[in-house]
Amino acid sequence: MLRPWKTILAIDFNHQLSVYQQIADGIVAEIKKGRLKPGSPLPGSRILAEDIGVNRKTVVLAYEGLIAEGWLESADKRGTFVAAELPTLKKAASRTHSSFEFNETEIAPIPAKTNSGFIVFNDGLPDVRLAPLDELARAYKRIFQQKARWRMLGYGHEQGEERLRTALTGMLSSRRGMNTGEADICITRGSQMALFLTAQTLIRPGDSVAMECPGYLPAWQTFVHAGAYMINIGVDDKGLMVEELEQVCRTKKLKAVYVTPHHQFPTTVSMKMERRLKLMELSARYGFAVIEDDYDHEFHFDAKSLLPLASDERAANVIYISSLSKLVAPAVRIGYVTGPPAFIASLARLRALVDRQGDPIMEQAIAELMEQGAINRHAKRAARFYRERREAMSEYLHTHLDKKISFKKPEGGLAYWVKINRDINTEELAAKLLKKGVSIIPTERFSFNGKPLNALRLGYASLTPAELEEGIRLLATVLKKS
Template identity: 40%
Template sequence: MDSPILNGLFSRIKVDTGAGRPVYLQLSDRILALIRQGKLKPGQRLPSSRTVAALLSLNRLTVSRAYEELQLQGWLEGFVGRGTFVPAHIPEPEPKKLNGPTTGQARKTAGFTIDEQFYVPNPYFIPKAPLHLDDGYPDPSLAPLKEIYRAYRNQLTRSGLYRKFGGYSFPDGPEQYKSALSRYLGETRGLKTSTRNILSVRGTLMGLNLVCNALIRPGDIVVSGIPGWQRAEHNFVHAGARHIGIPVDAQGLAVTALEQICKRKKVRMVYVTPHHHYPTTVALRIDRRLELLRLAERYGFIIFEDDYDFDFHYSHRPLLPLASADENGMVIYCGSFSKSFSPAFRAGYLVAPENVIRHLANVRILLDRQGDHILDNAMAALLDDGTLQRYARKALTIYQERRDHFCNLLQQELGGHVSFSVPEGGMTVWTKFTRNTNLELLAKKAYAQGLYLSDGSIHRYPGFNENAVRLGFASSTKPALTQSVRILKTLLHKGAGTRS
């Protein structure tokens, strides 16, 4: 005979016949909660399925399925002629552990400790404003989306299905992608490579993180320019490296300061964005490029060359990468298609000597077994048929027009509030505001009026604050740029962004 106490316990179970989750699974969840809470003890006999069905106005088959589900999971056991029991070997829970998932709510905190101090905070903000002067993103409306879709779809044809989908492939990327990249990088950047010099990654940040994991040890010294890219710097810190910042002027990274450090300390790696320094957009002058390569050979440090926007240079042909003049295997070159199309396309590459690529591929397996070979091969098709090259030429013309339009607006409308140099390339203008401009307040007020721009906090360092931000022009149309500058002008003239 079923216990009145147990019947009362089961009668309080609630299920929702209109919910998306099957009723028998809801019921099994509720019974499991009773076991975990200690309300159903080890060895205890459960009410019969007929009784529970009557108590909850359910079909008996539904209750039987719930019992069977819990038996399959090992939370119940059934005996012919005796009934259904909570297994005697299940330990009885301690009262202090009766919170958490058994309450039916998602957990907010873990039961174990997290050493959050070990990680540098990496906040992010996803703006939803209709207008944007962003960090330098491309305009996705210009990207060859139809061609990308067609190339991706072609990879899903039925030919060679097992080769494409039957198992894992090379961790460094598919041969088709590496072959296309090798040709492309040779033609456009003067890099002498084979497929064994290339490793596919999902973007610059993954490439940099992989290099830090594989080649940087705690205590190693990593040098980069100040101001620089905060995400890169956080990778150095997380790897346990000692990060040293050196100045950046109108000719790029101050290599004389680097040499002074090398004379006193063993430098492991130098991170540099020589084509357009992030965030100031200045190009590393040719004599400094050659000197940087000479110092790398002399002192034995790695050069991590982040060439994030090679294709977009307006005054003349893009400067060839440091890697193209590297005769001693000191440069790891990183590029990405994210700045060409959209950050949503996670396709990039590392270029380095063969033994480095083998080592990076071995480490990469621990994080990401092989990447997205379907997307990689679709990108290879676009490289081979010239789609990417045609797109870059088209986008370059449009971005240059937007740059000129935007710089004219800044000069004419905000001349008394900002100073800047017209960038030779890239997708942003490094813009310095007057010292009495409160960028945090200005950004907040602008966002309230539908315009997003950075508040400049990521570009400030101890001893360095130019009260400057990157104002991206490439992702906005000319009318949108005009409207954006109009909002800034109104706010600045009203003193909305002025320090009190």
């Protein structure tokens, strides 16, 4: 390929760098950009010298330097080539000897969502095969085709696109009984970012935060990272044990309590009304924030679906977090947080430091789908599949594992909590199951006090009934043998 070397190398004879060094740097830059691939030929020194208007010896000097450094190699009479193996690896390795100190993130990485088996029991994800992809693609296209589309390519509001905030507040009001203004909502990249910003805005190092145990590990880690002292509160078949919380409140000043009342993570229990009222009463009496993580609100199958704590008229202390990860798909990365206006304003200023703003195009596309009712239609359709799979799961658990386990069909949410009627190490169980092509999530990670849970959280919504049956059958086989 004939390259415009005169333009690429653009020699400056007045530059403080010598001409041969400028040639060498220019060639290395081309290699790093990937425009000169390993093994590609360089022009002969005479040709290049004439092309860029320098002495041939200068080019030879540059080539020799690059050969010595390993960027180029010469092949006898055939000419000079970019080295087949570039010296970048050596450079990268030298980075391991940096001499500055930094803040080590002392959080063990949460293993990526298990997806290495044929049959994956995740922790309660939606079936992304059902996601309204065509509708989303069409909305995306329309947004790119609209008049004055250039407007959305600049910087936007740190709280997110107003159009989506309006759509969300409408949905929160009509479906979740919440009274939220557009100014009191901040759109984030998923609930996880909302949790992180909430923790950073709320917690000072040493503050005490209580949370459900067993519970959602990334939330626990997020509070620990913010410097919180964590207090575990038990969970039973009515949800968070508020009497235990009250005992703690009597001796300790709590900054916040994190809860998943709609479908407790991981046990799936819906928090009963009397517990909710007590939690709100304690929050008002002792002045702590309630962080309500409503991560899968839409899929509730029991006749009685309670409204979020944030819909209560005494919800002044409630910070409400939710997202579209379960409703549409985790990769959409649209979450949001609502709460007291001054708190949200402060959180949004922090958000601007981390990420400046969200993704205005995706936010507008989702707003359009909400306005058109496409998201509601999708929720209804997906719920039909999940209802059927929830029934199938219950049947297969009875058929294959009956005496070995106990479980309650979840009132809602996309996972089952299955208790195993004996002591079990779920890390070992997971390893054995993987050999049969089935992935489960080791449950040890949901316990923050080291107590064994002898249970499994089995997401059922993303598997077809046939996949569910095969997965449960293999689980039963492995359990029998272990």
